[in-house]
Amino acid sequence: MESRERKEMNRRCFLRQSMIGIGVVAVGGSVVFPYNGPSGAFGYPAIPNATMVVMHNSALCIGCRRCEVACSTMREGASQPSRARVFIDRRYQESIWTDGQFTGETCRQCEEAPCLRACPAEAIKVDEKTKARYVDLKVCNGLGNCQRACPFNMVNYFEDERKARKCDLCGGAPECVKQCPATALRYVKWDPRYDDLD
Ligand code: SF4
Ligand code: SF4
Secondary structure: OOOHHHHHHHHHHHHHHHHOOOOOEEEOOEEEOOOOOOEOOOOEOOOOOOOEEEEEOOOOOOOOOHHHHHHHHHHHOOOOHHHOOOEEEEHHHHOOOOOOOEEEEOOOOOOOOHHHHOOOOOOEEEOOOOOOEEEOOOOOOOOOHHHHHOOOOOOEEEOOOOEEEOOOHHHHOOHHHHHOOOOOEEEEEOOHHHHHOO
C-alpha cells in the first residue's frame, strides 16, 4: 500500500494536472476529456453544492477516536478506525515540532469535487437530499482515481474489496458527530471556503 505521504503527493499532482487540462487525450482523431472535467472552464455541468458538512475543531478534540469507531461500526459493521471516513491524527506523529493537538480530517464536500470529476465510471454521485458526494458501490470499479484526486486525502480505498469509501454525511445524520463526547465535530452549513482548509 502507498504511504500516506506518497499518496498525498500523487493526489496533489493529479489534481494539479487535472485542473490545467493535462488530462486531455486524443481518441479517434478528436480531442476528448477522459473524465468529467472541471465545471465552468470546459462547459461541463456544475455540481450542486452540498447543504451541510462535518467540521472538526482541534481545540476541543481529546483524541479518543470514538468518531472513527462510530463511523466504521455504523457504515462497515466493524469497529475498525482504518475503515472510517473521518480521520484523527496527532501532529506529533508528523513532526517533532508539535503543539500536541489532535488534528481531525473530514471531507469538505468540495464545490468542484475532484473525486467525482476524476471517476471515469461516474461512481461518485450527489445525494438528492444533502447533496453530499457519495460513492455508489455498485458502480465503483476500484480504479482509485478518486483517492488520488482528493487534495485532502479523504477517500478511503479498501484494497481488499477494491472499492472506495468517502463521507456521505450518513444521509443527513452523521454518526461521528453524534458520538463525539467533546463536541469537537459539528454538522454545519456548507461554505465554499471549507475547500481551502488544510
Ligand atoms: S470523537 Fe470527538 S473528541 Fe474523540 S477523536 Fe473524534 S473528534 Fe476528537
Ligand atoms: S473526498 Fe476529497 S475531493 Fe471529494 S468532496 Fe471530499 S474532500 Fe473533496
